[in-house]
Amino acid sequence: MTTAAALALNPPQSEPANLLNLLIVDDERAVREACREVARTLGFSALVAESAEHAYRLLESHAIDVVLLDLKLPGVGGMEALNRIKQYRRDAEVIVVTGCGTVQSAVQAMKNGAYDYVTKPFSMDELKVLLERVDTHLKLKSENRMLRERIRSKHGFAGIVGSAPEMEKLYRMIAKAAQSNHPVLILGESGTGKELVARSIHFSGPLRDKPFIPVDCGSLVPTLIESELFGYVKGAFTGAVQAKDGLLTMAEGGTVFFDEIGEMPVDLQAKLLRAIQEKEIRPVGSNRRIAINVRVLAATNRDLEQGVSQGTFRRDLYFRLNVLSLKIPPLRERRQDIPLLSGYFLDRMSRDCGRERLLSDAAMKLLLAYDWPGNVRELENCLERACALNSGPDIQATDLPGAISGNGHMTANKSGSAKIVPMSELEKQTILHTIMQLNGDKLLAARLLGIGKTTLYRKLKEYGSQDC
Numbered sequence: 001m002t003t004a005a006a007l008a009l010n011p012p013q014s015e016p017a018n019l020l021n022l023l024i025v026d027d028e029r030a031v032r033e034a035c036r037e038v039a040r041t042l043g044f045s046a047l048v049a050e051s052a053e054h055a056y057r058l059l060e061s062h063a064i065d066v067v068l069l070d071l072k073l074p075g076v077g078g079m080e081a082l083n084r085i086k087q088y089r090r091d092a093e094v095i096v097v098t099g100c101g102t103v104q105s106a107v108q109a110m111k112n113g114a115y116d117y118v119t120k121p122f123s124m125d126e127l128k129v130l131l132e133r134v135d136t137h138l139k140l141k142s143e144n145r146m147l148r149e150r151i152r153s154k155h156g157f158a159g160i161v162g163s164a165p166e167m168e169k170l171y172r173m174i175a176k177a178a179q180s181n182h183p184v185l186i187l188g189e190s191g192t193g194k195e196l197v198a199r200s201i202h203f204s205g206p207l208r209d210k211p212f213i214p215v216d217c218g219s220l221v222p223t224l225i226e227s228e229l230f231g232y233v234k235g236a237f238t239g240a241v242q243a244k245d246g247l248l249t250m251a252e253g254g255t256v257f258f259d260e261i262g263e264m265p266v267d268l269q270a271k272l273l274r275a276i277q278e279k280e281i282r283p284v285g286s287n288r289r290i291a292i293n294v295r296v297l298a299a300t301n302r303d304l305e306q307g308v309s310q311g312t313f314r315r316d317l318y319f320r321l322n323v324l325s326l327k328i329p330p331l332r333e334r335r336q337d338i339p340l341l342s343g344y345f346l347d348r349m350s351r352d353c354g355r356e357r358l359l360s361d362a363a364m365k366l367l368l369a370y371d372w373p374g375n376v377r378e379l380e381n382c383l384e385r386a387c388a389l390n391s392g393p394d395i396q397a398t399d400l401p402g403a404i405s406g407n408g409h410m411t412a413n414k415s416g417s418a419k420i421v422p423m424s425e426l427e428k429q430t431i432l433h434t435i436m437q438l439n440g441d442k443l444l445a446a447r448l449l450g451i452g453k454t455t456l457y458r459k460l461k462e463y464g465s466q467d468c
Helices: 003-011 027-041 052-061 078-088 098-110 124-154 164-176 194-203 221-231 264-280 304-310 315-321 335-353 359-370 375-389 423-437 442-449 452-462
Strands: 022-026 045-049 065-072 095-098 116-120 185-187 211-216 257-258 295-300 324-327 410-412 418-420
Touching: 022 027, 027 045, 027 295, 045 052, 045 423, 052 078, 065 078, 065 124, 078 095, 078 098, 095 098, 095 124, 098 116, 116 124, 164 194, 164 324, 185 194, 185 442, 194 211, 194 257, 194 295, 221 264, 264 315, 264 335, 264 442, 304 315, 335 359, 335 375, 359 375, 375 442
Parallel strands: 022 045, 022 065, 065 095, 095 116, 185 295, 185 324, 211 257, 257 295
Antiparallel strands: 410 418
């Protein structure tokens, strides 16, 4: 086809540059013109091509966003045309058009990268719905791309994401703490990222090449904490068939991070205080003391001052740990970071599953309105659950948990009015419903719900479930 003929089919348009460009590829003139008219009413800038070769030339000279491709073009295979189009415009979304008896080819086309398909003969209303959907999808992709750029420029330390003023203040405190060797007490609610902050302090400072040893004080068996921290000698107790170094020895020259320090038994707090002050430990069953050189970071979601007044936490240990103090703001106090965090998590999940995940506007509004008692960890688990259960390209409001979408807070009584459902019952419904949606996969359910597998099995036992 000559350039003049191409211009006759696609005369220059004076439409705004921000319109989406649609290329209609079909060998039937009536179909091309009807589709072009519908596209223009929806705000698309529409070009037409009557052959694959013509389409390739337009793809070379125009920034095409969407292609409506008839799979039954003369002289070329539909899959070949789709692959060539994707080579020219990798990010373009392709809607394939197929005959009623060849839906199988449309399904194969979607596996090869097509966005969706429509069968001939189709109504203009069907086309309108498809174009509206792809328009929304492309806008979400654009927003997601901008979010990724913001994320790259807004990482504070070691992958912490956030640009709220509260986070900027936290970054400055982390930078100062990283350059000292003093103990640091990190305060924050569950799920705010206390271990991430501890890692940032360690890996941003002069000890970055030394060990970083996390100790979860809440998960260690009380009778084993001492031997885990200080180590033991052979024969110290039944089962001690050989000597073992403790975590404080393994961290020599580096950092020990005591997560949930408020959970540590009071009698062990005294031994830890002595180890920090005297810089030496005594393994269980040994009379010999071993010198240690470690930096101590600690974190808690408890009010340690209250614990001191109640006698559950030693005052002297509290003051020893609280040389420097950092407080991580809860997510509800930095809501402006929710889109940034959502983009970060969805970008990572998209890479893991090989399929791009985007949030609809309605879903984002719900995320922004929710108070997030579980903070960033709850947001991450919510999005991971939505990705696991969602089958479409975009996450909708209905894909979010009931507690967030508002579908799980109340039920109707006989009079039709709303009845408050206790939190324990909501928790039960959420757990059982998630397991059912995941076809009984309890390990995945525990991960998506943000609870330990032991906790999940204990809850199921309480519910009298046959699955426990």
